[in-house]
Amino acid sequence: MAGVSAATVSRAVNGSGPVSIETRAIIDRVINESGFRPNSIGRQLKTARTHTIGVLVPSLKNPIFADAVNGIECAAKNKGYNVLLASSGYSTERESSAVETFLNSRVEGLVLTVTDEAKSPALTILSSAGIPFVLMFNPVKNSSYSTISIDNRKAAFELVCNILELGHRRIAMIAGRFSESDRSVERQAGYQDALRHYGIDQVSITEVGFENQDISEQINALHEAKNSPTAYFCSTDVIAIATIRALTQLGKNVPTDVSVVGFDGISLGEWLTPSLTTAVQPAEQMGEWAMKHLIERIDDDETVKNLVLPYHLRHGESLVAPSI
C-alpha cells in the first residue's frame, strides 16, 4: 500500500465514505500504476453478497435454450449480476449436482429448466436452501415456485386440431422422453385432448431421446406398419427436424407424402425446407423476464409469481392436407 489505510482505499473505490480530493488522487494513481484489482472474493465473503446467479438449462444445442440464456445474460448484465452457467443434458443427477455447486458458490438465485418440476431432486434441494429461483419453460404445477412458461397443453391441442382439421386421421406423436421433460408430457396431453375432441381412437406415441440425433429406426418402424401415419406431431422443433430428416432418408417427401409439425418456434424453423408449422415460445423474452423477476425477488423481495405468456402458431409448409 502507498501511504494510506485499507479502509480508505475501500471508501475510495466504492465511494462508500468521505475521501479527500487529494487522497483520492493518490489512490487512483497508485491503482493505475500497480494494476491493483479489488478482489471480489474478499468483498463477497465480507458482504455476503455475490451478485451472481446460476443458470441451468438442459442443453445449449437447442436454440430455444440458447435464446433464453441470451435473454437472461443481457438482463443480468444490465442489473449488475454475473451468470454462472451449467447444462444438465436432461439428467436429474446432473441437475442436482449443478444446483449443489451453485449453492456452494453462494449464487443469490437461479433461473433453471428442469426435466420435471413434479419430481425434481434439484428443486427439493433448492427449496430447502431457501434462495429464490425461477423456473423457465416448466409448466406451472406448484404455484409456490416462480415460473415463466406458456400453456403447453393448450398450444399442443390447437396445433393438433389444426392437423385434424386438414383431414388427417392417423397422427403419430414423436415425443421427447417423458421422464426427461414435463413439457413433453403436457404436449402429449394436448395431443390426446385433440384426438379425443375429434373422436379418434388411434393414438400413437413414440418416445425418443433428446440427445439422440438419429431417430430413423423409430420412424422407420412407424412407417413400415400398415396404416402408417399421415402426419407426425413432434414435441420440439429439433425433434421435428430429425423426423423430417429420417423421413427423407426413407424416401418420403415432406409435406407431399406426410406432414410434420414441431413445437418451440426456433427462428431458423422459418427458413427450413419445408418451413416448420409450430407453436412459438418467446424464448428470449422468457429469459429476460425470468432474470428480471429473479432480481426483484432478491433485491426487493418481491413475491413468487407465475407468468403464463401467450404463444402463437406459426403456419409453415410442413403441414398440408393428407394425400390419400
Next chain:
Amino acid sequence: MAGVSAATVSRAVNGSGPVSIETRAIIDRVINESGFRPNSIGRQLKTARTHTIGVLVPSLKNPIFADAVNGIECAAKNKGYNVLLASSGYSTERESSAVETFLNSRVEGLVLTVTDEAKSPALTILSSAGIPFVLMFNPVKNSSYSTISIDNRKAAFELVCNILELGHRRIAMIAGRFSESDRSVERQAGYQDALRHYGIDQVSITEVGFENQDISEQINALHEAKNSPTAYFCSTDVIAIATIRALTQLGKNVPTDVSVVGFDGISLGEWLTPSLTTAVQPAEQMGEWAMKHLIERIDDDETVKNLVLPYHLRHGESLVAPSI
C-alpha cells in the same frame, strides 16, 4: 458446531487429513441435519483458487457460439471447473468490461472470442493480468496467445473458387462489419484472393451489422444496380440466411435466380431451403479443446499453443451455376 473444531470438519469434508471413523460419522450426521454447506467463497479466499473460468462470446444467438459454449461447458464440468458466462454483442467496450469483471472475480483463465485480436483492449488488459486465456475462432496473429481456429482465408478462398468454377463472374460479398470481426476480414481476403486468382476486377463488398436482422435495404441496393450479382458470398451462415430472406422478399429465387454461400457450418444449415453451401467449423470440438488446453495451462502450466483445425466444405443447394 456440534462438538468438534472447524479444522476437523474441514478435514472431514475435504478428506484432507486424518479423521476418526466416529468423528466422521458425527460430522456427517450434523451436516445432514443442519443442512450445512461449505462456503466456496471462504475456501476460495483462503486457497486463492476459484476453479472458475470466464467464457466470453459475441452472442449466443448465433448457433456457432452456442455450440462452442456447449463444448466448453461440458469440458469444464468434467474437469471440475465452473463457467462464468458473458456475451459482448460484438462491442469492444463490452468485451473489456466483461474481462474486468472476470478478473475481479478471480477466474483462473478465460476462453473468448474477441472482435479483433490485433486491436483488442480486452486482450491488453488480459495480457497484463497474467492469467492464461485461449482465443477461439480468432485467427492466429500474435502466436504468444493460445488460439484455436481454422484457416478462414483459405476456406473462403476455396469457397469462392467453387463459385467461380461454376461460371459466376459477378460475386458480391456480404460481410459482417470488419471492425466487429477479424474473421470477417480474413474471409474477405480469401474472397479477394479468389477473384484475383481468376483475374476478376469486379469486387463488391457490403458490410452489415451482426445484430442486424434486416439487411433487405442493402441487398435491395445491390440488386437494383445494373450488373447485379449472380452470387452472394456471406461471411457467416446467419448472414447468409438473412440474405436469402431479403432476396426472397425481393421476389428472387435462391438458387434459380441467384446463388448464396455462407460460412460456419451451423448444423441447421443442412435443413434450410435451400440447404446452405458453406465451410464447416467444428465449433463444439473447438470449445472442448479450448477448455482442455486452458486447464492444462492452469494446472500443468502447459505452454501456449496454436491449433489450426481442418475445415470442410459442405455443398448445399444454395449454390448452382448462373442462369443466364
Next chain:
DNA sequence: ATGAAAGCGCTAACAA
C-alpha cells in the same frame, strides 16, 4: 477525513 480493529468462512501449519 482517516485509521484501527474485528470478522466474514475457510484451510494449513503447527502443537498437543
Next chain:
DNA sequence: TTGTTAGCGCTTTCAT
C-alpha cells in the same frame, strides 16, 4: 487424531 492459531482481502463500525 484433534485443536489452536493465523490469515486470505475485504468492509464496517467506532474512534480520532
